[in-house]
Amino acid sequence: MSIIHYLRLAAATMLALIGLAQPAAAHEHPMSFDEMIEALGWDFDATPITTEQVGDNLYVLFGVGGNIAVSVGKDGVLIVDDQHPAMIPKVAEAIAGLGGGAVDFVVNSHWHFDHADGNIALGEQGAWIISQINSRRMNRVDRSINLVGVGTYVQQAYPPHALADITFNDLMQLHFNGERVDLLHFGPAHTSGDTATIFRGHNAVHFGDVFNAGYPFIDVDNGGSLDGMIAFCSAVLAQIDTDTVVIPGHGPVSTYADLEAYIEMLSAVRERVAALIAEGKSLEQVVAAEPTKEFDQRYGSPASLLDRAYASLGGAGG
Numbered sequence: 001m002s003i004i005h006y007l008r009l010a011a012a013t014m015l016a017l018i019g020l021a022q023p024a025a026a027h028e029h030p031m032s033f034d035e036m037i038e039a040l041g042w043d044f045d046a047t048p049i050t051t052e053q054v055g056d057n058l059y060v061l062f063g064v065g066g067n068i069a070v071s072v073g074k075d076g077v078l079i080v081d082d083q084h085p086a087m088i089p090k091v092a093e094a095i096a097g098l099g100g101g102a103v104d105f106v107v108n109s110h111w112h113f114d115h116a117d118g119n120i121a122l123g124e125q126g127a128w129i130i131s132q133i134n135s136r137r138m139n140r141v142d143r144s145i146n147l148v149g150v151g152t153y154v155q156q157a158y159p160p161h162a163l164a165d166i167t168f169n170d171l172m173q174l175h176f177n178g179e180r181v182d183l184l185h186f187g188p189a190h191t192s193g194d195t196a197t198i199f200r201g202h203n204a205v206h207f208g209d210v211f212n213a214g215y216p217f218i219d220v221d222n223g224g225s226l227d228g229m230i231a232f233c234s235a236v237l238a239q240i241d242t243d244t245v246v247i248p249g250h251g252p253v254s255t256y257a258d259l260e261a262y263i264e265m266l267s268a269v270r271e272r273v274a275a276l277i278a279e280g281k282s283l284e285q286v287v288a289a290e291p292t293k294e295f296d297q298r299y300g301s302p303a304s305l306l307d308r309a310y311a312s313l314g315g316a317g318g
């Protein structure tokens with residue numbers, strides 16, 4: 001598969017998740033899983049796993065859902081995020097193609113279905129699942145996710161075997177395949193349980209959905225916040241350097257400069273939306289003021305970001 005094709009797939013997945021690929025549908029009631037994947041344009045059967053090498057033994061897999069980082073080496077296989085059970089056979093095939101065997105460790109960047117549902121298959125197969133402590137808590141109960149412009153999806157509680165076996169609060173370090181792997185949590189951001197995974201030997205970081213190639217979705221109803229997104233990204237930026245490979249939750253592999261630009265964008269939008277809220281503007285008035293205008297060409301439609309930014313900054317409602 002060509003690079004263009006998989007970038008297109010990755011972009012489609014990302015855009016779909018933040019509500020751009022389909023016209024806004026007024027779902028009064030929570031969507032079923034099947035309704036949601038139809039609205040997102042997902043097709044587990046038709047979508048292959050494609051692989052991009054980003055280091056000696058570090059790879060990114062693209063499929064349906066969040067990007068998967070894979071470390072393959074003498075200690076075994078560690079992955080960050082696992083998409084969906086229907087994709088796991090294809091993920092396993094891709095890992096076998098890289099010389100790896102069964103997955104030993106799964107790090108969940110966070111608990112959202114498009115990053116962690118694969119736990120249901122991998123937990124059963126004996127992989128050790130690791131997450132930030134709040135992320136595991138979220139997976140233990142049904143959680144309603146407001147996918148702005150797409151609908152509301154109630155992510156069901158995971159069965160015990162799909163819950164994290166090992167949790168941490170702010171920092172965990174693994175020494176695996178010849179490098180130190182830092183799992184870092186810097187407070188609420190995209191959700192309340194996000195992890196950035198830094199592969200120190202490879203100088204690469206997997207961000208989960210705190211950093212996306214397009215405008216982010218902020219799960220404000222589940223502890224996320226715009227200020228938290230900016231703080232989290234800035235904290236990771238301080239941990240890496242200009243050569244670091246930056247793997248977003250969705251979209252193509254990116255750079256330090258991309259992350260820097262993203263933080264500047266979020267900070268500018270935050271200031272503008274906060275000022276408009278202080279003037280008593282409604283959400284509709286904030287949208288009409290186009291506070292993201294010069295960024296839209298790069299990041300896409302701001303509808304979801306503005307809706308969640310408004311909620312996050314305490315806007316009164318439209």
Ligand SMILES: [Zn+2]
Nearest residue numbers: 066114209249
């Ligand atoms: Zn995601």
Ligand SMILES: [Zn+2]
Nearest residue numbers: 110112190209
């Ligand atoms: Zn997410």
